[in-house]
């Protein structure tokens with residue numbers, strides 16, 4: 001079983017990028033390509049449908065030792081026995097999530113140095129940092145933070161930090177040059193003609 005410190009490539013359930021494909025096939029392709037985490041992130045599904053897809057992802061991630069994180073929903077994370085939950089700045093604060101999640105992973109998205117410091121002080125297990133580049137995947141994204149925020153925290157962030165937002169094979173070098181070898185990638189992978197190969201190429205860049 002992977003742990004948080006093993007994480008380099010952080011991947012997602014297909015969300016709006018599903019097209020006419022099977023969510024489980026897309027998750028499997030990402031795992032074969034080297035995904036270390038799969039996050040269930042299905043903003044447009046009913047909770048019941050998220051549960052259904054989540055059960056399948058839990059099975060696939062358990063079989064392969066990949067971490068399974070649920071976006072937003074603490075209840076679903078517990079029902080699915082996920083490895084953790086990912087919270088945004090407008091979701092349930094960590095001090096309320098921790099008693100429920102106990103030893104499980106809590107990650108939080110951050111968009112400024114102040115939010116990074118607060119996340120660490122609140123006992124987050126990892127942070128997402130971004131959007132590093134422009135993204136069209138997320139509705140109402142925070143202002144682009146650029147590689148500058150990654151540079152600011154590269155030497156003194158005591159928990160793993162995962163770069164997110166507009167990252168793909170063409171700009172992943174900017175992320176690694178900013179000292180970050182963990183990246184969360186949605187569209188560049190899920191829009192690629194060969195999802196497994198795209199993961200493999202990005203993963204190779206994250207392995208120093």
Ligand code: TZP
Nearest residue numbers: 135137138165166185186187
């Ligand atoms: N949080 C900040 S940017 C983003 C999330 C969930 C979306 C990243 O998607 P993409 O397609 O890799 O830009």
Ligand code: MG
Nearest residue numbers: 072087088091
């Ligand atoms: Mg959220």
